[in-house]
Amino acid sequence: MEKSQIIETIRMVRDEHLDIRTITLGLSLLDCVSDNPKKAASNIYEKITHKAQNIVQISQNIEEEYGIPITNKRISVTPISLLVGQTPSEEMIIYAQALDKAGKAVGVDFIGGYSALVQKGMTNGDKNLIASLPQVLTETKILNASVNIGSTKAGINLDAVSFMSKTIKRISKIKAEGNAKLVVFANAVEDNPFMAGAFHGISEGENFINIGISGPGVVKSAIKRLPETASIDQLCQTIKKTAFKITRLGQFIGSEAAKRLGYPFGIVDLSLAPTPARGDSVAEVLEAMGLEKVGTHGTTAALMMLNDAVKKGGVMASLRVGGLSGAFIPVSEDAGMIDSARDKTLNIDKLEAMTAVCSVGLDMVAVPGEIPSTTIAAIIADEAAIGVQNNKTTAVRILPIPGGKVGDTYSLGGLLGNALIMPYHQAKSDVLIKRGGFIPAPIHSFKN
Amino acid sequence: MIKIVITVIGKDKPGIIYKISQELAKVKVNILDVSQTIMQEMFTMMMLADISHTSVEFLYLKQNLIAIGKELGVQINVQREEIFNEMAKI
Numbered sequence: 038m039e040k041s042q043i044i045e046t047i048r049m050v051r052d053e054h055l056d057i058r059t060i061t062l063g064l065s066l067l068d069c070v071s072d073n074p075k076k077a078a079s080n081i082y083e084k085i086t087h088k089a090q091n092i093v094q095i096s097q098n099i100e101e102e103y104g105i106p107i108t109n110k111r112i113s114v115t116p117i118s119l120l121v122g123q124t125p126s127e128e129m130i131i132y133a134q135a136l137d138k139a140g141k142a143v144g145v146d147f148i149g150g151y152s153a154l155v156q157k158g159m160t161n162g163d164k165n166l167i168a169s170l171p172q173v174l175t176e177t178k179i180l181n182a183s184v185n186i187g188s189t190k191a192g193i194n195l196d197a198v199s200f201m202s203k204t205i206k207r208i209s210k211i212k213a214e215g216n217a218k219l220v221v222f223a224n225a226v227e228d229n230p231f232m233a234g235a236f237h238g239i240s241e242g243e244n245f246i247n248i249g250i251s252g253p254g255v256v257k258s259a260i261k262r263l264p265e266t267a268s269i270d271q272l273c274q275t276i277k278k279t280a281f282k283i284t285r286l287g288q289f290i291g292s293e294a295a296k297r298l299g300y301p302f303g304i305v306d307l308s309l310a311p312t313p314a315r316g317d318s319v320a321e322v323l324e325a326m327g328l329e330k331v332g333t334h335g336t337t338a339a340l341m342m343l344n345d346a347v348k349k350g351g352v353m354a355s356l357r358v359g360g361l362s363g364a365f366i367p368v369s370e371d372a373g374m375i376d377s378a379r380d381k382t383l384n385i386d387k388l389e390a391m392t393a394v395c396s397v398g399l400d401m402v403a404v405p406g407e408i409p410s411t412t413i414a415a416i417i418a419d420e421a422a423i424g425v426q427n428n429k430t431t432a433v434r435i436l437p438i439p440g441g442k443v444g445d446t447y448s449l450g451g452l453l454g455n456a457l458i459m460p461y462h463q464a465k466s467d468v469l470i471k472r473g474g475f476i477p478a479p480i481h482s483f484k485n
Numbered sequence: 486m487i488k489i490v491i492t493v494i495g496k497d498k499p500g501i502i503y504k505i506s507q508e509l510a511k512v513k514v515n516i517l518d519v520s521q522t523i524m525q526e527m528f529t530m531m532m533l534a535d536i537s538h539t540s541v542e543f544l545y546l547k548q549n550l551i552a553i554g555k556e557l558g559v560q561i562n563v564q565r566e567e568i569f570n571e572m573a574k575i
Contacts, residue, residue, distance in 0.1 A: 042569045043531055044524050047492055047562060101544055104564035282572045289571040353575075 045282075054254035054317040055283065056106040057290050058310045059146075060096050061230035062089050063237040063245040063303060066115040066150075074124045078135035081120075085112060085139035085148075088244060093144040095297045099290060107290070108251070108312075108452075112140060113235035114150035118166040129169035130176065137177035149235035151182040154225070157191040159200075167200055171207040174215035181233040187223035187421035189428050193476035195418065202414035202470075209406055209437040216436045217401065217453050221417050223424035223431050228304050228359040234397075234432060245303030247360065248291035252283040253309045254317045256347075260325040272326060273346045280307065280350030288355045306360025307351035308396060309343070311371040313454035319343075319364050320373025331373055332383030340364060341394035361430055363396025369436075369449060369456035370401055378457045379444070385416070385459055393423050398431040403447055403456035406439035413437070415466035418476075426479050487537045488517070488566035491550060495559030497528035504553050505561075509534060512541045528559075533566065 049055035069080035093110050100107045117132055124132070133151060140148035151173060153163040170182055184201055187193035201221050208215040220234040227238020230247035237245075259279040263271060287305040295302035311318045320331040326339045344363045352358050366388065368374045377383035385402060392398040398420045417433045424431030438447045441458045448455050493501055506516060518533040536543065547563040554561030 039569065039573070040520055040522060040531060042573045043490055043492060044522070044529060046569050046572055047494070047529075048524065051494075098544075101547065102565045103568040104562050105568060285572045285574070286568070289568065 049255050050105060053258045054251075054312070054314060055286070056108045056251050057248060057287060058251040059109040059111050059230050059249040060092065060107055060291070060294050061111040061113055061235055061247045061249065062092050062298070062300065063113045063228065063241055063247055064088055064115075065237055065241065065243050066117075066120060070120050070122070072122065074121070074128050074131050077120060078131045081132065082135040082139045085114070085136070086142050089139075089143040089145065091298060095294060099293055099297070103290065105286060105290060109146040110144070111230065111232065111235065112143075112145050112148045113230065113237045113247075114148065115239070116150060116152035116154055116236050118153035118160065118162040119239065121162045121165060123161065124165060126165040126168035129165055130172055133169070133173040133177050133180055137180045140179045145179070147179050147181055147232045149181040149183070149232050150237060151180050152184065152236040154185045155197045156185055156188040156194055156223075158194065159197060167204055170204050170219065171211055171215070174208055174218050175212040181218045181235065183220045183222055183225065183234040183236060185222040185225040186417065187425045187476075189224060189425050189482045190478055192478040193223065193418060193421045193425055195470070195476060196473050198414045198417050198421065199410075199470055199473065202410040202417060205413055205435060206410045206437060209439060213406070213436055213438050213447065214449055217434065217449055220432045220434045223421035224429060226360060226430055229361050230306050231308065231310065231361060231365070233434060242301065244300045246291055246295040246298060246300050247303040247306065248287045249306045249308060249310060249360065250283050250287035251310045252279075253311050253319045253322050255279055255283060256309065256343075257316070257318075257322045257325045260322065265327070269342065273342060276343060276346035277350035280347040281354045284351035284354035302356070304357045304359030305351070305355040307348055307355070307358055307362040308360065309347055309364040311365060311367065312452055313370055313372055315372050318371045318373040319366055320371050320377060324373060330377045330380070330382040332377040332387045336387065337390050337394055340391050344395045361396040365397055365400065366391055366395060367401035367434070368459070369403065369454040370452060371454070375455065375457050378459055385461060389419060389423070392420060392431055393427065396430060398424070399433045399435060401434055401436070401453065401456060403436045403438050403441065403458045404461050405441050405443060405458055406437045408437050408461055409465065409467065411465065411467035411470040412461055414470040416461070418470070422476070425476075486535050489534050489536050490564050490566050490569060491532040491534060492562045493530040493554065493559050494524070494527050494562075495557075498557065501530060501557055501559065504557065505532065505550065508549055508553060512539045512546060514539050514546065
């Protein structure tokens with residue numbers, strides 16, 4: 038019996054918010070296709086409720102037996118735009134309701150995959166799916182949507198960016214929270230277990246169990262135990278060792294869940310994912326590294342090192358790494374980020390810089406509802422440019438809050454936290470956005 | 486052998502080990518090792534036990550032990566042992 042290992046693990050769970058953020062069942066729905074939308078929706082419902090019927094119970098059993106909290110159980114499915122054929126946008130809700138009901142029936146927290154991949158152009162199915170988003174995201178509860186508008190290979194589909202920005206505005210006018218369930222990606226990954234952007238990619242197999250780890254609190258405490266005079270190399274080593282342990286946990290819980298469910302184990306997503314709880318914050322990790330406030334000068338450097346060290350520590354601990362793998366910086370879901378945004382140390386420009394060196398992008402950023410759709414489009418295009426040019430995933434999850442003023446707080450509830458409404462630049466970008474068309478793929482994408 | 490680790494965290498007092506081992510004996514759980522230490526000024530007792538011969542469900546055992554912990558005013562965790570080894574093993 039290794040006393041120190043036992044004590045360390047207990048401390049991580051009890052005092053440092055260690056958890057498995059999500060067990061996500063990736064499920065292919067390609068065989069649910071039908072020329073009759075109602076039949077397809079019923080196939081989808083049947084398949085999910087059959088294949089995922091045990092995921093919640095089995096996750097709870099694992100949680101109890103090993104004493105490790107598993108915060109969310111989720112399902113990701115094939116991008117729905119691939120299944121819908123000629124279904125008009127007004128009827129798309131049939132699919133969305135089938136997914137939402139199936140998710141609720143099996144008791145998962147979220148279901149993701151109401152998605153379209155439009156980086157190189159839009160099919161009729163893609164267009165209808167995007168057009169249906171305002172209704173779908175305001176009338177369903179646990180369904181999440183994502184649209185990929187750019188990739189290093191295809192460039193950026195500026196027409197799709199505009200379409201998405203108008204859609205985001207439409208959603209916000211019906212129900213601002215709807216946009217918390219929608220992410221606009223560049224270089225979206227096919228095995229991401231995290232929401233809102235999880236979908237079961239076209240190249241994936243029939244089904245997979247994917248794991249999203251968490252643990253910013255554990256990393257912060259490990260750094261805090263070092264003296265302030267510890268060198269950056271020592272910090273790096275400490276983060277790597279801590280990430281190794283957290284990832285081992287993910288690898289173990291994931292393989293156990295996969296074994297019990299009878300599905301193959303896919304990947305561990307090595308991401309530091311915060312929650313609104315104090316002490317479970319990526320911002321606080323960066324501050325523990327030596328910044329007075331996250332967002333100040335040095336933040337990008339600290340985040341780059343953190344993100345890289347987490348990966349280096351995690352890669353060896355896991356059989357197969359995938360998903361987004363990096364630190365998440367969702368503003369509303371991270372108490373430290375909100376503090377910094379409130380005193381204006383953290384703004385959209387600094388967040389954008391930070392997204393160049395970590396996973397995802399401008400995440401859970403609330404802005405006043407009067408923001409022009411062309412400005413939203415320009416924000417999405419900027420993020421996509423960072424991703425496309427640098428061969429990485431970037432995303433935008435932005436929430437225009439109707440009637441909201443800069444500095445106001447808007448409560449989203451649960452894991453989504455409290456959004457602080459942040460300022461955007463008043464100078465317009467509309468001429469650029471209205472040009473439309475495609476930003477070509479960067480020259481370094483032509484590798485053959 | 487299916488091993489579990491029972492940890493008790495809280496204020497030390499007479500009867501903790503007695504009450505736990507009484508419960509374990511009742512359901513044929515064999516104690517393999519007992520150790521105690523101080524973690525952040527809290528008394529911590531760790532017990533390694535084998536549950537392969539017990540007739541009761543893991544959850545039932547866990548709930549009973551947690552209830553004993555409540556009676557004694559200490560926090561009791563019951564976990565399968567693999568988790569501790571897996572996290573540290575290369």
